[in-house]
Amino acid sequence: MQGDMAITSRSSLLGKDAAYWGMVLLPAVFLATLYLVPVISVMVRSVTEPTLGLDNYAVILENKAIQNVLGKTVYICAVTTALTLLFGYATAYAMCRMPEREQRLMFFLVILSFWISVLIRTFAWIAVLQPQGLLNDILIGIGIIDRPLRLVRNDLGVIIGMVHYMLPYAILPLFANMKTIDPTLVPAARALGATPRKAFMTVFLPLSLPGLAGASILVLIFSSGFYITPALLGGGKVVMIAEYISVQMSETLKWGLATSLATVLMLVVLALTIAMSRYMDIGDTGKKA
Amino acid sequence: MTDHNRKTSKTNAVDIHCDAYQKDLMEVLIEKSSSDPVPRRLFLKTAAFLGISSALYKITPAFAGQNEIVVVNWGGDAIEAKEKVWVSLYNKKHPDTKVVVNGSGPSSGKIKAMVESGKVTWDLCDRNNVGGIDLGAQGLLEEVDYTRVDADAVRDIHRGKWWLGAYLYSFAMAWDTKAFDGKTPKDWKDFWNLKDFPGTRMLRKNFEGQLEAALMADGVAPEDIYPIDMDRALNKIREIKENTIFWGSGSESQQIMRDGDAVMGNMWHSRAGLVNKETDGRVDFTFNQGVLFAGAWIQPKGAPAGKAAWDFAAAAQDPASQVEYFKLLGNGPINPKASALVPADMANRDPGSPENIAMQVPVDADWYASDYGNILNKYLDAIAS
Numbered sequence: 001m002q003g004d005m006a007i008t009s010r011s012s013l014l015g016k017d018a019a020y021w022g023m024v025l026l027p028a029v030f031l032a033t034l035y036l037v038p039v040i041s042v043m044v045r046s047v048t049e050p051t052l053g054l055d056n057y058a059v060i061l062e063n064k065a066i067q068n069v070l071g072k073t074v075y076i077c078a079v080t081t082a083l084t085l086l087f088g089y090a091t092a093y094a095m096c097r098m099p100e101r102e103q104r105l106m107f108f109l110v111i112l113s114f115w116i117s118v119l120i121r122t123f124a125w126i127a128v129l130q131p132q133g134l135l136n137d138i139l140i141g142i143g144i145i146d147r148p149l150r151l152v153r154n155d156l157g158v159i160i161g162m163v164h165y166m167l168p169y170a171i172l173p174l175f176a177n178m179k180t181i182d183p184t185l186v187p188a189a190r191a192l193g194a195t196p197r198k199a200f201m202t203v204f205l206p207l208s209l210p211g212l213a214g215a216s217i218l219v220l221i222f223s224s225g226f227y228i229t230p231a232l233l234g235g236g237k238v239v240m241i242a243e244y245i246s247v248q249m250s251e252t253l254k255w256g257l258a259t260s261l262a263t264v265l266m267l268v269v270l271a272l273t274i275a276m277s278r279y280m281d282i283g284d285t286g287k288k289a
Numbered sequence: 290m291t292d293h294n295r296k297t298s299k300t301n302a303v304d305i306h307c308d309a310y311q312k313d314l315m316e317v318l319i320e321k322s323s324s325d326p327v328p329r330r331l332f333l334k335t336a337a338f339l340g341i342s343s344a345l346y347k348i349t350p351a352f353a354g355q356n357e358i359v360v361v362n363w364g365g366d367a368i369e370a371k372e373k374v375w376v377s378l379y380n381k382k383h384p385d386t387k388v389v390v391n392g393s394g395p396s397s398g399k400i401k402a403m404v405e406s407g408k409v410t411w412d413l414c415d416r417n418n419v420g421g422i423d424l425g426a427q428g429l430l431e432e433v434d435y436t437r438v439d440a441d442a443v444r445d446i447h448r449g450k451w452w453l454g455a456y457l458y459s460f461a462m463a464w465d466t467k468a469f470d471g472k473t474p475k476d477w478k479d480f481w482n483l484k485d486f487p488g489t490r491m492l493r494k495n496f497e498g499q500l501e502a503a504l505m506a507d508g509v510a511p512e513d514i515y516p517i518d519m520d521r522a523l524n525k526i527r528e529i530k531e532n533t534i535f536w537g538s539g540s541e542s543q544q545i546m547r548d549g550d551a552v553m554g555n556m557w558h559s560r561a562g563l564v565n566k567e568t569d570g571r572v573d574f575t576f577n578q579g580v581l582f583a584g585a586w587i588q589p590k591g592a593p594a595g596k597a598a599w600d601f602a603a604a605a606q607d608p609a610s611q612v613e614y615f616k617l618l619g620n621g622p623i624n625p626k627a628s629a630l631v632p633a634d635m636a637n638r639d640p641g642s643p644e645n646i647a648m649q650v651p652v653d654a655d656w657y658a659s660d661y662g663n664i665l666n667k668y669l670d671a672i673a674s
Contacts, residue, residue, distance in 0.1 A: 131489075153534050232537070236494040237535060237673055239673040248662075254662050
């Protein structure tokens with residue numbers, strides 16, 4: 001009787017292990033077949049089409065048009081990241097200092113924007129920002145301006161749309177990081193005679209740097225792949241790398257160029273991810289940031 | 290006791306056969322999706338929606354069957370219009386063949402992916418003369434079967450080795466009639482004249498029909514446009530670039546004109562017609578100096594239905610059906626015999642009417658296809674930097 005029990009419990013344990021392995025195996029097989037294989041085939045194509053060699057990468061280095069696209073992508077991503085961090089930092093800082101009820105409400109509002117698809121948001125921004133849109137109508141109505149401002153279908157429109165989309169991705173990690181900072185440190189600095197600005201600059205800001213670095217890399221990575229937002233809010237004049245790749249895939253049929261650009265983008269994102277993992281302490285939950 | 294035993298054995302029997310039953314269910318499903326067009330269409334739609342590359346199609350059972358023709362277009366109202374007008378007409382002659390209209394968009398990239406993977410699921414695609422030459426020259430298309438379609442049902446310039454004209458469309462000039470104090474712009478010179486016709490312009494984020502407009506604005510006579518002087522055309526576009534929005538999709542062009550974001554635009558005549566209706570005539574358009582294209586049937590290399598697919602294209606050559614299609618979508622009949630059947634009050638909206646044809650510039654598809662990719666990239670660079 002006793003032996004029977006032992007056997008059952010061990011076999012059920014084994015069964016549990018197998019179940020866990022099954023859980024990992026399925027996504028692993030899924031990723032390997034549907035993600036890894038296509039990614040490798042993209043990389044292979046970038047050095048085999050139209051001819052074997054690194055010609056496509058030479059084109060990326062030499063072609064002025066492609067460099068314009070890359071330059072535009074870097075510029076839009078950098079401005080987006082800087083603004084997102086600025087607004088995100090302020091929001092996260094304020095949230096940290098709110099009473100719990102307000103904090104929960106703020107959390108809800110930040111998460112709320114995840115419910116709306118990027119396409120709908122983009123169209124909404126057009127309705128708000130266009131020359132005869134909501135914002136210009138209001139500004140003209142109350143007499144601040146007499147001619148509509150160009151707020152969309154240019155770089156500005158793209159940046160507004162992207163910052164709006166990226167804000168939760170900055171606020172949430174920044175908030176998580178700030179929560180780990182001992183709330184008594186700033187008052188202690190003040191008590192020792194530091195001005196509010198000095199207390200913030202020498203105590204709080206340095207302690208929040210890991211969160212800032214992590215959030216900036218996260219926002220930068222996401223921004224680099226934006227396609228719909230610049231295509232619609234840029235008025236056709238803001239062509240970023242993702243859209244350029246898509247045109248080369250589906251219209252010009254320059255697949256070698258498209259895949260080499262995709263490879264470059266992927267390597268940049270990979271490098272950023274590695275950098276991020278150092279700041280985010282992935283797999284080391286016990287350590288305080 | 291016996292009752293209990295019987296119950297148990299019955300349950301066991303079900304258990305034992307469960308695997309086989311499920312396998313059978315799967316087989317039924319696979320059979321269904323390979324013969325019945327409904328799940329197949331659903332599958333294709335879902336696959337397109339998920340953005341799954343056509344390379345994946347080869348592990349699925351969703352190939353076009355023997356008695357099926359898959360016609361691919363760009364979605365929207367054109368799916369229903371094709372079903373209503375041409376599928377029903379085709380089925381009168383060929384009742385045993387099912388026609389599936391698939392709206393996932395036969396872009397060059399998708400056709401190339403499909404042909405290269407060796408598992409083609411599309412039989413006939415709704416593209417244009419430019420795409421027909423460009424893809425045909427790259428070995429991605431079957432030739433038109435002129436034993437099944439009537440070469441004389443289109444003008445000479447509206448058919449080729451790999452493409453058969455299906456309808457006409459034009460890049461036309463549209464403008465906001467309320468924007469210029471009663472003045473009416475007449476041609477591309479007026480379009481480029483920001484002094485007398487102030488306001489934002491709208492061009493397309495693709496060079497088709499745009500370079501020609503720029504050259505005409507620069508004083509080039511319509512008959513001297515081709516071969517296009519790229520530098521001259523792009524410089525002319527740079528002149529107004531700061532005041533120009535570039536549209537990506539047809540619906541976007543419609544929205545920009547409807548909302549008054551631009552006061553003049555170079556857009557598809559069909560969209561211009563729609564926005565004209567939507568705004569009760571506030572936005573109007575002209576075929577004058579429009580650039581006339583032929584929408585065309587093309588067949589990917591290795592299409593499962595083979596030559597029989599051209600029977601569908603043949604049915605769509607019927608002049609009366611082309612007029613029906615024109616009434617539904619605004620795309621002009623390409624059969625010269627059809628013009629006479631267009632109601633008099635709609636003739637001014639038909640890009641194929643003799644008067645309107647005379648006003649327009651026929652696109653030189655050979656020039657386009659000679660270097661399509663590089664021309665497009667140069668154009669994108671000019672507007673984006």
